[in-house]
Amino acid sequence: MIYLDNAATTMHKPQCVIDAVAGAMGSMGNAGRGANEASLSASRIIYDTRERLCRLFGGTSPKQVVFTANSTESLNIAIRGLLKPGDHVITTMLEHNSVLRPLYHMERQGVRLTIVESDRQGRLDISRIEEEICGETRMIICTNGSNLTGNYVDVEAVGRIAKAHGVLFVVDASQTAGVFPIDVGPMNIDVLCFTGHKGLLGPQGTGGLYVREGLFIRPLKCGGTGVQTYNKSQPEEMPTHLEAGTLNGHGLAGLHAALGYLLETGIDVIRAREQELMQKFYDGVKDIPGVTVYGDFSGKERCPIVTLNIGDYDSGEVSDALLTDYGISTRPGGHCAPLMHEALGTVEQGAVRFSFCHYNTDEEVETAVRAVRELAQEDE
Amino acid sequence: MKKKELRLVVTFHTTADAMAMEKACKEQDVPGRIIPVPRAISAGCGLSWCAELSDREQIVAMMKRAGIEEEEIHECMV
Ligand SMILES: Cc1ncc(COP(=O)(O)O)c(C=O)c1O
Numbered sequence: 001m002i003y004l005d006n007a008a009t010t011m012h013k014p015q016c017v018i019d020a021v022a023g024a025m026g027s028m029g030n031a032g033r034g035a036n037e038a039s040l041s042a043s044r045i046i047y048d049t050r051e052r053l054c055r056l057f058g059g060t061s062p063k064q065v066v067f068t069a070n071s072t073e074s075l076n077i078a079i080r081g082l083l084k085p086g087d088h089v090i091t092t093m094l095e096h097n098s099v100l101r102p103l104y105h106m107e108r109q110g111v112r113l114t115i116v117e118s119d120r121q122g123r124l125d126i127s128r129i130e131e132e133i134c135g136e137t138r139m140i141i142c143t144n145g146s147n148l149t150g151n152y153v154d155v156e157a158v159g160r161i162a163k164a165h166g167v168l169f170v171v172d173a174s175q176t177a178g179v180f181p182i183d184v185g186p187m188n189i190d191v192l193c194f195t196g197h198k199g200l201l202g203p204q205g206t207g208g209l210y211v212r213e214g215l216f217i218r219p220l221k222c223g224g225t226g227v228q229t230y231n232k233s234q235p236e237e238m239p240t241h242l243e244a245g246t247l248n249g250h251g252l253a254g255l256h257a258a259l260g261y262l263l264e265t266g267i268d269v270i271r272a273r274e275q276e277l278m279q280k281f282y283d284g285v286k287d288i289p290g291v292t293v294y295g296d297f298s299g300k301e302r303c304p305i306v307t308l309n310i311g312d313y314d315s316g317e318v319s320d321a322l323l324t325d326y327g328i329s330t331r332p333g334g335h336c337a338p339l340m341h342e343a344l345g346t347v348e349q350g351a352v353r354f355s356f357c358h359y360n361t362d363e364e365v366e367t368a369v370r371a372v373r374e375l376a377q378e379d380e
Numbered sequence: 381m382k383k384k385e386l387r388l389v390v391t392f393h394t395t396a397d398a399m400a401m402e403k404a405c406k407e408q409d410v411p412g413r414i415i416p417v418p419r420a421i422s423a424g425c426g427l428s429w430c431a432e433l434s435d436r437e438q439i440v441a442m443m444k445r446a447g448i449e450e451e452e453i454h455e456c457m458v
Contacts, residue, residue, distance in 0.1 A: 311381075314418055315419075316415065316419060318381070333426075347423055348419055378382070
């Protein structure tokens with residue numbers, strides 16, 4: 001099987017990640033729930049994972065790294081824990097449902113929501129965000145990269161706008177963490193939401209957020225923490241404040257190993273290889289008659305994603321033919337990004353997404369190009 | 381792309397139902413396979429069970445036995 005669905009989850013994990021999870025399952029106790037060796041080994045590895053993430057994202061304290069199950073949980077914590085009725089929030093058409101649905105939920109509670117439009121190539125005019133800011137604006141929230149088109153969003157520029165107007169800036173780094181450099185300080189990011197199972201190469205069920213020091217977020221959950229047992233409220237100290245319940249220690253041991261792999265290999269090396277594979281695929285398919293490629297390929301930076309359609313074929317059919325005739329795994333349909341499909345004009349058809357990982361080979365890309373060409377020819 | 385034929389397409393309320401369907405069909409040698417929901421039915425994503433029209437009775441009986449609930453059973457060109 002040729003796996004080209006890495007934007008959904010990276011399937012090929014470094015062997016050290018697999019070994020770390022298996023090892024943890026045979027040795028790890030409950031972090032922060034005792035001082036026995038098994039519990040301490042969990043606590044230590046989880047703390048070390050916080051440190052590695054803090055370093056990766058340019059944070060100031062590992063205590064500001066909070067673990068969750070995925071980006072979706074992180075985004076819910078940030079959105080629901082920071083906004084209140086009467087607030088105004090600005091987001092974009094590029095967003096995933098894990099941003100949009102919590103925002104719609106808050107809209108029903110009396111938050112005013114503005115969604116900045118993109119053009120038909122899924123490009124964002126960042127100055128439009130600034131135009132929407134008013135006295136009630138509490139937050140700008142946007143993705144660092146579109147999971148549908150792969151278009152990269154210049155969060156540093158958005159962060160400058162947020163800072164100039166004293167507005168909170170929350171970033172969905174689901175598609176970029178572990179692949180693109182992220183530096184929360186210079187980018188003025190107040191909350192960075194990430195998931196462990198995509199570019200970070202960790203297990204599913206791991207994710208988190210980095211919260212700027214001093215920013216208070218109302219917790220989504222309260223419960224056991226292993227500290228302050230007789231306190232009737234959730235402890236206010238980070239990261240415990242936002243981490244009720246046993247963490248996914250086994251998964252985090254895997255994420256810990258994955259971060260080691262990333263720091264050792266270098267995310268710049270990984271990104272360069274992934275963009276090279278993406279470019280090779282794009283160059284191979286862009287001029288095939290009947291093929292429509294979406295997104296902006298003019299800039300230097302973009303996520304390693306190429307999304308296309310063949311004629312007016314249902315994207316599900318094309319994806320199915322790619323799998324059954326060529327053994328290529330892609331993702332068709334709506335990609336949880338309803339507004340982006342509106343902008344691209346692909347609500348009905350959906351779109352077929354090819355997304356690359358540095359583990360993919362040139363031969364795999366060549367096979368995928370040939371497959372698209374043959375399927376498009378059969379169409380004529 | 382291949383020529384289409386009129387086929388049976390069963391849609392479900394959840395991915396869990398589609399997985400229960402695939403498992404039960406495999407266990408009981410009921411024909412068909414999982415495909416993405418065709419856009420003629422819905423643009424809302426998800427998985428469906430695709431089989432030949434002639435398999436309808438066998439499939440419906442199996443779903444009843446296994447307690448698998450469909451969203452709808454369609455006949456469409458796939
Ligand atoms: C841009 C974007 N945001 C959020 C998510 C949600 O990530 P998760 O499903 O890990 O919560 C994804 C991936 O599915 C994504 O691509």
